[in-house]
Amino acid sequence: MAELRGPIVDVGETRSVSTQYGERDLAEVTLRPERGQAEPVTLTLWGKWSETAEYTQTGMEVLALGVEREEFRGEIQYATAGDSRIVIEPDYLVNVTDVRSWVQCPRMHYLNTLSGVPLNYPVVKGTVVHEVFSDLLRGGEVEAAIDDRVAEVGLDLGLLDRDADEVRKDVSDHARAIDGWLSQGTLEGGDEWRSEQTLISERYGLKGRADAVRRGAPVELKTGKNTNSEPRFQDKVQVACYALLLDERGEPPDTGTLLYTKNAALDRNEESGDLSPAKDFSLNEGLLDYVLRERNHLAAMAVAGEIPTGYEANATCNYCFEQDTCMVVSGRLDQESKAGRIGEAIPEEERNYFERFYRAIEAERGAVHDEYAKLWTQTATERADADRALIDLEPVGKKEVDGRWELRARCSDPVSKIREGDVVLASDGHPVRGNAEMARVVSMGEEIVVTADEPVELRRLDVYPSEIGADRMLTALHDALLAGDEDQKDVLIDRRDPVFRDVEETFIDNNPAQDRAVRRAVGADDCALIHGPPGTGKTYTIARTVRALVERGERVLLSAFTNRAVDNALDALRDQGYDEFVRVGTEHGVREDIQEYRLESRGDPDERAAELREASVVAATTASCGSRIMREGSFDVAVIDEASQLTEPATLAAVALADRFVLVGDHQQLPPVVQSADAAGTVETTEHGDDSADDGTTGATTATDGSGVVASGTANGTSRTAGDVADLSRSLFERLIETHPEAAVLLDTQYRMAQRIQAFSSNEFYDGRLRPASPDIAAQHVADLPEVTSDALPDRLQERVSFVDPDGTARGNTNPAEVTAVAEIVEAYAAAGVAREDIGVIAPFRAQAAAIRRELPAVTVDTVDRFQGSAKEVIVVSFVATGDLDSPIFEDFRRVNVALTRAKKALVLVGDRDALATDERYARMVEWAE
Numbered sequence: 001m002a003e004l005r006g007p008i009v010d011v012g013e014t015r016s017v018s019t020q021y022g023e024r025d026l027a028e029v030t031l032r033p034e035r036g037q038a039e040p041v042t043l044t045l046w047g048k049w050s051e052t053a054e055y056t057q058t059g060m061e062v063l064a065l066g067v068e069r070e071e072f073r074g075e076i077q078y079a080t081a082g083d084s085r086i087v088i089e090p091d092y093l094v095n096v097t098d099v100r101s102w103v104q105c106p107r108m109h110y111l112n113t114l115s116g117v118p119l120n121y122p123v124v125k126g127t128v129v130h131e132v133f134s135d136l137l138r139g140g141e142v143e144a145a146i147d148d149r150v151a152e153v154g155l156d157l158g159l160l161d162r163d164a165d166e167v168r169k170d171v172s173d174h175a176r177a178i179d180g181w182l183s184q185g186t187l188e189g190g191d192e193w194r195s196e197q198t199l200i201s202e203r204y205g206l207k208g209r210a211d212a213v214r215r216g217a218p219v220e221l222k223t224g225k226n227t228n229s230e231p232r233f234q235d236k237v238q239v240a241c242y243a244l245l246l247d248e249r250g251e252p253p254d255t256g257t258l259l260y261t262k263n264a265a266l267d268r269n270e271e272s273g274d275l276s277p278a279k280d281f282s283l284n285e286g287l288l289d290y291v292l293r294e295r296n297h298l299a300a301m302a303v304a305g306e307i308p309t310g311y312e313a314n315a316t317c318n319y320c321f322e323q324d325t326c327m328v329v330s331g332r333l334d335q336e337s338k339a340g341r342i343g344e345a346i347p348e349e350e351r352n353y354f355e356r357f358y359r360a361i362e363a364e365r366g367a368v369h370d371e372y373a374k375l376w377t378q379t380a381t382e383r384a385d386a387d388r389a390l391i392d393l394e395p396v397g398k399k400e401v402d403g404r405w406e407l408r409a410r411c412s413d414p415v416s417k418i419r420e421g422d423v424v425l426a427s428d429g430h431p432v433r434g435n436a437e438m439a440r441v442v443s444m445g446e447e448i449v450v451t452a453d454e455p456v457e458l459r460r461l462d463v464y465p466s467e468i469g470a471d472r473m474l475t476a477l478h479d480a481l482l483a484g485d486e487d488q489k490d491v492l493i494d495r496r497d498p499v500f501r502d503v504e505e506t507f508i509d510n511n512p513a514q515d516r517a518v519r520r521a522v523g524a525d526d527c528a529l530i531h532g533p534p535g536t537g538k539t540y541t542i543a544r545t546v547r548a549l550v551e552r553g554e555r556v557l558l559s560a561f562t563n564r565a566v567d568n569a570l571d572a573l574r575d576q577g578y579d580e581f582v583r584v585g586t587e588h589g590v591r592e593d594i595q596e597y598r599l600e601s602r603g604d605p606d607e608r609a610a611e612l613r614e615a616s617v618v619a620a621t622t623a624s625c626g627s628r629i630m631r632e633g634s635f636d637v638a639v640i641d642e643a644s645q646l647t648e649p650a651t652l653a654a655v656a657l658a659d660r661f662v663l664v665g666d667h668q669q670l671p672p673v674v675q676s677a678d679a680a681g682t683v684e685t686t687e688h689g690d691d692s693a694d695d696g697t698t699g700a701t702t703a704t705d706g707s708g709v710v711a712s713g714t715a716n717g718t719s720r721t722a723g724d725v726a727d728l729s730r731s732l733f734e735r736l737i738e739t740h741p742e743a744a745v746l747l748d749t750q751y752r753m754a755q756r757i758q759a760f761s762s763n764e765f766y767d768g769r770l771r772p773a774s775p776d777i778a779a780q781h782v783a784d785l786p787e788v789t790s791d792a793l794p795d796r797l798q799e800r801v802s803f804v805d806p807d808g809t810a811r812g813n814t815n816p817a818e819v820t821a822v823a824e825i826v827e828a829y830a831a832a833g834v835a836r837e838d839i840g841v842i843a844p845f846r847a848q849a850a851a852i853r854r855e856l857p858a859v860t861v862d863t864v865d866r867f868q869g870s871a872k873e874v875i876v877v878s879f880v881a882t883g884d885l886d887s888p889i890f891e892d893f894r895r896v897n898v899a900l901t902r903a904k905k906a907l908v909l910v911g912d913r914d915a916l917a918t919d920e921r922y923a924r925m926v927e928w929a930e
């Protein structure tokens with residue numbers, strides 16, 4: 001038996017032939033083994049596997065397992081046999097739950113991803129019952145688990161107008177089923193249980209989290225009822241997927257269990273049939289193969305960028321509870337659908353908008369999938385070099401804390417994208433092949449601490465890519481376009497100009513531009529844009545705007561890309577004497593001094609819901625604006641900071657919740673982080689600067705520092721997209737400021753930099769319009785700092801801006817001579833009396849930042865992304881590159897703008913004069929600095 005893998009170069013028609021076993025279907029595909037390097041070979045797909053040919057396209061990758069190899073007239077041919085399995089696009093990890101909904105109906109699967117699952121009682125109850133199940137598996141006590149888990153979802157229940165006592169009663173019926181089943185002697189004698197295991201299969205292209213695994217066999221809990229003796233088909237499908245996942249680990253289970261907890265609550269006198277909750281079934285090869293074929297179909301359509309119609313799996317629409325929604329969506333988007341369509345299609349320009357962004361978002365999802373594949377296609381060292389993993393950790397202890405495990409390990413070189421609060425894969429050596437668990441990073445440094453549901457020997461941490469960003473963008477697109485307000489759409493689609501009312505009031509009396517900005521925002525019938533270059537008081541202006549709106553009786557949503565910006569805005573609002581706001585966010589996402597305003601979801605349902613519903617200002621990141629809770633809300637105005645760092649659909653998540661919106665940002669600073677080449681229009685290389693995802697998962701990002709890894713956006717050259725694709729790297733802010741300059745106000749007065757420092761940025765990026773707020777700000781110098789004597793500084797650092805060429809040589813993404821030079825410069829400032837915390841060092845690459853950090857432990861050293869929004873008295877920038885500028889330093893010149901404008905009193909540029917001179921803009925920069 002052979003294994004074969006490669007891209008398909010030709011797909012033949014399915015046909016029927018008579019064989020010694022009777023009529024059989026077959027289809028031939030031609031592929032090139034060895035990653036497309038070898039000569040093409042033919043693979044004959046027999047019987048049910050021949051269906052594969054119907055949805056497979058040229059260019060797609062195929063993995064054929066256990067096929068027969070034979071020579072026929074000197075030619076090698078392959079064919080499926082009894083035990084063969086075919087996997088299409090194995091690197092595309094399909095979620096187990098998606099296979100389940102796909103089997104129910106491919107179109108339902110599409111609708112679910114498009115519109116997201118709204119807040120509803122069955123979902124909340126389902127979550128609670130699952131949590132109780134986990135608690136019981138870990139030895140918890142029933143009543144305590146129920147009380148605790150119901151209290152935890154107080155907010156959700158409140159928003160759904162549910163009474164906690166009734167919910168407890170409801171849940172306890174289900175818990176009884178679980179408890180009864182667990183105590184049926186199944187747990188005795190070292191029964192091997194594992195709850196919530198994260199499973200990834202690189203072979204079958206699947207991923208999922210089984211509710212539980214008992215003696216190697218999957219157990220799935222369902223809160224519905226089922227009085228048939230057999231489990232429901234789609235439930236079996238789900239369990240069969242987990243079986244495939246376990247199979248890859250070399251432990252193929254032969255039975256699966258479904259636990260229908262509602263059965264325990266049924267009245268034996270009224271209901272007939274099999275009322276026992278637990279139903280075991282055998283996992284035969286036929287079922288596993290079927291499940292894999294469905295997974296293949298889903299993966300093939302996703303990779304080809306096709307939208308399911310419902311015909312694919314012969315869905316029956318008559319009894320489908322989604323039929324109406326399905327028909328409406330099909331009608332509005334003019335899509336083909338087996339259910340049919342009703343209503344009128346949205347106008348063509350809206351449909352174009354929808355489709356362009358849909359494709360861009362799916363390309364973005366594709367890039368996330370490419371990142372998943374790197375978990376196994378790259379070696380540990382490659383992952384570490386690309387800053388996506390911390391390897392060779394030395395476990396130093398684990399202990400159980402509140403039902404979770406705290407794992408500790410020592411790390412000699414903690415350089416990676418992984419940050420505190422991130423959700424990562426913690427493993428004993430390999431994130432897929434080893435024992436791995438999802439974990440949350442508690443602290444980073446030489447000792448790393450993470451928490452996980454299960455104890456793992458902590459030897460490696462990997463960035464865990466997340467599709468949540470793509471999911472949220474899609475639902476925002478859906479909400480804005482299909483459920484959105486017509487008036488708002490007119491402006492978004494550019495069918496009419498935004499309208500403004502004159503506002504006479506003066507809001508800020510010492511800064512005319514800021515005052516104009518507040519008036520623009522308050523008087524906007526549709527939208528306003530506040531363009532704030534570095535240090536021009538964006539946060540201050542936002543706070544004043546929010547206050548002005550509240551005073552006019554408006555309900556305001558205050559949002560931003562990062563948690564940090566949301567908290568800064570709230571802080572500024574509090575400084576202005578207003579603090580009747582509610583902060584929505586996770587405990588680890590919200591800053592210490594804002595915690596007291598954080599909306600707790602635990603507690604009395606009525607109280608929790610009232611807190612959220614009655615607040616006149618609600619603050620949350622744009623990522624959490626897409627959460628079930630926030631999607632329930634509605635506002636008069638959304639004020640969105642860092643809007644220039646948000647993709648258009650990500651902005652829509654906040655915009656769609658309000659009648660009007662105010663975007664605040666600066667499109668001359670960091671653009672949106674986009675991973676897919678398709679979506680960005682170019683191969684964009686970005687640093688990971690996003691602390692916005694509330695689940696803490698790190699979005700997949702492309703290679704940053706020339707590590708040789710480049711985002712492909714498409715797997716194996718197969719097109720995921722067709723037609724016109726929107727450019728996600730262009731924010732809504734940037735688009736609107738170009739089409740509607742009249743909606744924008746430029747804040748032109750900066751409170752941060754000496755005149756000499758701001759000059760380059762002002763000329764290069766803001767038409768020379770930036771000016772210092774006062775003579776003191778314009779003339780500031782390090783010598784103004786207490787205890788600093790300028791005499792103590794070497795001559796070359798006397799100026800406010802200076803350029804140093806240490807004549808180094810770049811080695812990859814580091815430059816040792818620049819490391820030494822930067823350290824000397826920082827020491828010189830420190831010796832002259834500048835406090836170390838007042839000095840910051842910026843480098844384009846994490847590796848250089850790490851090397852400098854080792855020399856200067858007490859100084860903030862980081863990449864640009866980590867510095868946006870902050871400032872230091874003294875900034876030293878290391879450019880690293882020498883020779884030529886073939887590979888970009890800061891891949892986007894706007895990053896240079898951010899780097900140079902972090903400095904208040906002194907700015908030192910450390911770089912190679914000759915290399916920088918090869919690029920016009922860098923040459924202008926050197927000329928200005930010298």
Ligand SMILES: Nc1ncnc2c1ncn2[C@@H]1O[C@H](COP(=O)(O)OP(=O)(O)OP(=O)(O)O)[C@@H](O)[C@H]1O
Pocket residue numbers: 508510511514532533534535536537538539540541751868869870
């Ligand atoms: N109108 C004003 N009068 C006096 N001080 C102001 C005014 N506007 C802003 N400032 C001060 O200027 C400083 C910078 O303001 P703020 O933090 O709002 O800037 P920002 O534009 O948000 O900064 P960044 O570019 O880092 O995002 C703050 O100390 C703030 O108090």
